[in-house]
Amino acid sequence: MVRFPVSPSKVEDLRRRMDTLGLQESDFVERFFCPNHGRVRKRQAQIAVHLYHEESKTEIRCYRSTSQALNRFLARRMLVRQLEKIHDGDQAASKKQATHGGSESAVNHMQRMFVQSFERDIAQPYSIPAQKLLGIGNLPSKLIGIHGERAASPKGSKGSRRSS
Numbered sequence: 194m195v196r197f198p199v200s201p202s203k204v205e206d207l208r209r210r211m212d213t214l215g216l217q218e219s220d221f222v223e224r225f226f227c228p229n230h231g232r233v234r235k236r237q238a239q240i241a242v243h244l245y246h247e248e249s250k251t252e253i254r255c256y257r258s259t260s261q262a263l264n265r266f267l268a269r270r271m272l273v274r275q276l277e278k279i280h281d282g283d284q285a286a287s288k289k290q291a292t293h294g295g296s297e298s299a300v301n302h303m304q305r306m307f308v309q310s311f312e313r314d315i316a317q318p319y320s321i322p323a324q325k326l327l328g329i330g331n332l333p334s335k336l337i338g339i340h341g342e343r344a345a346s347p348k349g350s351k352g353s354r355r356s357s
Contacts (some may be wrong), residue, residue, distance in 0.1 A: 197266035207266070210273050211236070220246055223265070228256040240313060244268040251275055 195218065197204055221244055228241040241256030242264045242346075253275065255268035 195265065196262075198262050204266075207270055207273065208278065211269075214273065214276055215223060216246075216273065220248060221269070222247060223268075225261065229299060240264060242268040245273050246276065249276060249279065251279070283287055314340070 223245075223292050224243045225239040227239050228354045238261075240259060240261045241254065242261070243252065243254050244265075246356060251272060252254050253272045255264045255271060257267055258264050
């Protein structure tokens with residue numbers, strides 16, 4: 194494995210996780226680029242890493258540090274973490290199909306859940322007070338101006354004009 198500017202225990206942990214997934218250094222396509230985000234710089238160092246795993250079509254871009262070697266390590270660790278999530282998700286799906294017999298796909302499940310929630314809402318609609326439906330009752334003060342009515346203000350209030 195490539196030498197990285199991190200502790201040997203972190204490198205060993207990454208190597209162990211890669212071995213668990215069956216990954217080799219040759220499985221990765223690595224490119225470097227300058228993460229200047231459109232800014233003009235005198236010295237444009239290619240410190241950012243673009244790491245691509247061909248088999249799973251997974252790619253990672255990392256430019257957390259100003260060190261290219263550290264970015265290479267971080268990109269590998271992020272890619273391995275993402276591949277572990279994919280691998281764990283596949284195992285969980287295969288276990289679920291084994292326990293449920295694989296009778297219902299995720300799409301069918303979502304459609305069934307939507308239909309159940311829709312039927313529940315139609316069967317028990319939200320209660321709307323009859324006053325709101327018929328337009329009866331006190332209107333909010335904001336709506337009074339819309340209807341052309343003037344709000345009556347008490348005499349001598351702070352909002353009234355003084356006559357001189």
